[in-house]
Amino acid sequence: MNSLCGTRLSIISEKPQTTRNNILGILNGPGFQAVFVDTPGFLNGRNMFERSMANAIKRAASEEGDLCIFIAEPGLPPEDKIPLFEPLKQVRCPLYLAVNKLDKETTEARVKTAEEFYGKLLPVKQVFHISALTGGGLKELKAAIKAALPEHPPYYPTDQLTDRWEKFYAAEIIREQIFKLYTREIPYSSAVEIEVFRETPGENDEILAKIHIARESQKPIIIGKAGSMIKRLREASVKALAAFLRRPVELHLTVKVSPGWQDNPVFLKEIGFYEKK
Numbered sequence: 001m002n003s004l005c006g007t008r009l010s011i012i013s014e015k016p017q018t019t020r021n022n023i024l025g026i027l028n029g030p031g032f033q034a035v036f037v038d039t040p041g042f043l044n045g046r047n048m049f050e051r052s053m054a055n056a057i058k059r060a061a062s063e064e065g066d067l068c069i070f071i072a073e074p075g076l077p078p079e080d081k082i083p084l085f086e087p088l089k090q091v092r093c094p095l096y097l098a099v100n101k102l103d104k105e106t107t108e109a110r111v112k113t114a115e116e117f118y119g120k121l122l123p124v125k126q127v128f129h130i131s132a133l134t135g136g137g138l139k140e141l142k143a144a145i146k147a148a149l150p151e152h153p154p155y156y157p158t159d160q161l162t163d164r165w166e167k168f169y170a171a172e173i174i175r176e177q178i179f180k181l182y183t184r185e186i187p188y189s190s191a192v193e194i195e196v197f198r199e200t201p202g203e204n205d206e207i208l209a210k211i212h213i214a215r216e217s218q219k220p221i222i223i224g225k226a227g228s229m230i231k232r233l234r235e236a237s238v239k240a241l242a243a244f245l246r247r248p249v250e251l252h253l254t255v256k257v258s259p260g261w262q263d264n265p266v267f268l269k270e271i272g273f274y275e276k277k
Contacts, residue, residue: 002132003132004034005026008244009038010023018176019041022039022040022060023038023162025161033154033155033158039056043084047263058087064092064093067094069095070097070118070122074102076113085121094125095123095124096124097119100131101132101133102130102136111129170241172192173237173240174209175187186218190212194208195208204249205241210254212257212258212261213258234251237253
């Protein structure tokens, strides 16, 4: 979605399951407006938090849309992921397959394998070969998206890029840096809560963020020896936040052990995840 909209709206990393929420992005062009919903990746939910992510995909697939774009990597998916694609069989709009990461492929074999596999599994109408990183194939995909749009007045003002507030993106950008700096379970066992987001004219934005982790044993890992890792996290986050907000920020980070936060409906609702339905 970032490449299609021309701006960073979804955080990215090399690790799977980086996206946790449905994120709306708006692409405005001469005579058209396309509204995208970027969903989390397919997963088997092991707790309330992950099930909320899985439900986000089902909600997006069941909503009335004009087009569904399924982004897949070259090659075959893991066996345990195949049943997760079932909701895509029920979409009531055209389904386009976009095979991504072509910048990393040296031959056509795995691309063809993905195209044939998903073509048999799902009601694919068109196939595109793209590289979100380099922009290869995106011109053709954008043209197909524009052609599929029905005539309708814009849903949003033509200068709007998303429906999310800056506070949401502050948490996402800090979490993106956690995914980049830490390994193993830390990125998946942590959540970021913005306690204070204060804008004062003529001064740096003040942001107070609390990083929740699931176990006490994870606290020294995220803080690091003599605070080295939390310092790196703060510095990387400040740089990324200033670039996104286009103004200087002052960031304060705290770490809290919140056992079982992934199954705590009150906490999950506070940070925008848990839904009873």
